Amino acid sequence: MNRLIERIAAAKRSGEVSRLVEAVPYARFMGISAVVVGGELLGRLQFADHLIGNPMLPALHGGAIGALLESTAIFQLMWETEAILLPKTITLTVDYLRSGRAVDTFARGVLTRQGRRVASVRVDAWQDDRSRPIAVASAHFLIETAEMPEPAPPESDT
Amino acid sequence: MVDDDSERLRVLTELNRRFEASVPHNRALNLDIVAVEHARATVRLPYDVKLIGNPETGVLHGGAITTAMDAAFGAAVFQALPRPMVIATLDLRIDYLKPATPPRDVTIRAHCYKVTRNVAFVRGLAFHDDEADLIASGTASFMLGTSSSRRPPEQE
Numbered sequence: 653m654n655r656l657i658e659r660i661a662a663a664k665r666s667g668e669v670s671r672l673v674e675a676v677p678y679a680r681f682m683g684i685s686a687v688v689v690g691g692e693l694l695g696r697l698q699f700a701d702h703l704i705g706n707p708m709l710p711a712l713h714g715g716a717i718g719a720l721l722e723s724t725a726i727f728q729l730m731w732e733t734e735a736i737l738l739p740k741t742i743t744l745t746v747d748y749l750r751s752g753r754a755v756d757t758f759a760r761g762v763l764t765r766q767g768r769r770v771a772s773v774r775v776d777a778w779q780d781d782r783s784r785p786i787a788v789a790s791a792h793f794l795i796e797t798a799e800m801p802e803p804a805p806p807e808s809d810t
Numbered sequence: 811m812v813d814d815d816s817e818r819l820r821v822l823t824e825l826n827r828r829f830e831a832s833v834p835h836n837r838a839l840n841l842d843i844v845a846v847e848h849a850r851a852t853v854r855l856p857y858d859v860k861l862i863g864n865p866e867t868g869v870l871h872g873g874a875i876t877t878a879m880d881a882a883f884g885a886a887v888f889q890a891l892p893r894p895m896v897i898a899t900l901d902l903r904i905d906y907l908k909p910a911t912p913p914r915d916v917t918i919r920a921h922c923y924k925v926t927r928n929v930a931f932v933r934g935l936a937f938h939d940d941e942a943d944l945i946a947s948g949t950a951s952f953m954l955g956t957s958s959s960r961r962p963p964e965q966e
Binding site for chain 1: 832833834835836837838859860861862863864865870871872873874876877878879880881896898899900901902903904905906909
């Protein structure tokens with residue numbers, strides 16, 4: 653099996669974004685995938701009964717929505733930056749705005765800051781109506797990029 | 811003491827029946843409430859290959875930790891409420907301090923440290939065995955009484 657980072661590079665070259673996630677067991681288990689719609693990279697959480705958190709409404713589990721938001725942020729980072737390793741989540745903050753109904757959910761991440769070590773992403777998740785998000789998140793990640801070498805050690809006083 | 815233990819076991823069994831049977835996604839992750847006391851809950855997330863986020867290392871995906879923490883936070887809120895009511899997560903923040911070590915289970919300890927008329931506030935920690943060696947730390951707030959009898963689910 654290719655190393656994950658090679659799969660990512662291959663996915664970027666070929667434009668087959670589905671390859672971003674096919675190597676990740678948790679994404680397969682959750683039904684999370686990356687899709688390109690109208691030139692935008694979106695995360696998609698395909699509805700399944702096992703994602704339900706409140707069967708009375710029914711509503712998606714908050715954790716499942718959180719997983720989609722975090723995964724979408726990581727897709728965006730792998731897609732848009734020269735990250736050579738899987739980004740490591742430092743902090744994820746989710747605001748839940750509406751209950752997630754028993755249908756597919758989509759999410760879109762926007763890189764808000766990229767530094768040498770940390771990148772920040774904002775993500776919106778929605779169902780039928782993009783103007784009515786069910787949750788929004790902001791997340792910070794540790795990244796390692798190919799083109800940016802580690803900073804030189806501080807010069808000693810001479 | 812035997813009676814205390816058996817009573818505790820009975821309560822835990824009943825809690826788990828509701829926690830797992832009524833919440834499909836908790837069951838899908840094999841989440842288990844392992845201990846409760848007033849306003850506190852301890853939940854175990856068993857290691858499972860289907861929850862791997864990095865296939866090269868076997869480390870669990872952050873989403874599985876997030877879900878387990880959300881579930882543990884909710885369980886702690888239920889232990890703090892004067893009577894059962896429907897709750898909904900308002901916000902959730904998780905700090906990932908270090909990756910979980912495969913193939914070890916993850917334990918989450920949650921404490922609902924404040925309940926108001928409308929909102930409950932929770933914080934919690936994720937670790938393997940040693941609470942001083944943390945995997946994640948989190949806080950959340952929950953809306954109380956979001957039952958369909960009080961407010962119909964949003965129609966879109």
